[in-house]
């Protein structure tokens with residue numbers, strides 16, 4: 001896939017010909033310097049942006065559908081900016097995918113257990129602005145995991161965490177892959193690279209297999 005952005009007279013080639021495949025059950029870490037195109041790739045994969053050239057195809061039960069029409073059960077994203085809803089409590093943010101899919105009561109126990117696993121259960125009734133950035137990030141990951149999405153995308157999901165909380169998030173992400181999700185996370189966290197099934201390196205809008213030396 002190729003993606004260019006216009007910046008005044010300048011054209012930025014954010015993705016210069018990216019070719020990748022992620023299978024169900026696989027945990028793939030995407031590493032690369034700032035500005036190399038990681039967020040742009042995730043934006044294409046979730047349907048926020050469209051490629052200028054090339055093709056994005058989801059297979060299996062997601063085949064022949066556009067990602068911008070996917071529900072939270074199909075694809076969940078943890079964006080770099082987290083995207084929590086400011087006027088919902090942290091618990092209600094986690095439960096939002098269930099509320100939108102009409103399965104609120106059924107998912108309440110899982111929401112509670114994710115909040116507990118991520119050490120934010122005692123903050124369940126607070127609003128995002130009343131929580132630290134790291135706590136908000138853990139809530140955003142819990143929301144993404146809630147409905148066990150077929151595709152899980154996350155942009156630097158451990159960026160605001162200490163090692164202990166980062167490891168708990170990585171445990172949950174690894175579990176998601178073991179339960180069948182196709183997982184792709186952009187990360188600078190070297191521990192995450194070690195836990196992934198595969199590492200892809202991104203530089204100047206190009207992806208190569210393996211960690212860059």
Ligand SMILES: Nc1ncnc2c1ncn2[C@@H]1O[C@H](COP(=O)(O)OP(=O)(O)OP(=O)(O)O)[C@@H](O)[C@H]1O
Nearest residue numbers: 005006007012014033034035036037038039040041
């Ligand atoms: N909307 C946009 N308009 C113009 N240029 C953009 C836009 N979005 C991204 N870019 C440029 O595309 C390139 C790739 O950006 P991207 O955000 O994908 O990088 P990244 O690898 O995710 O960086 P970081 O690790 O800092 O989040 C950068 O040169 C960036 O400045």
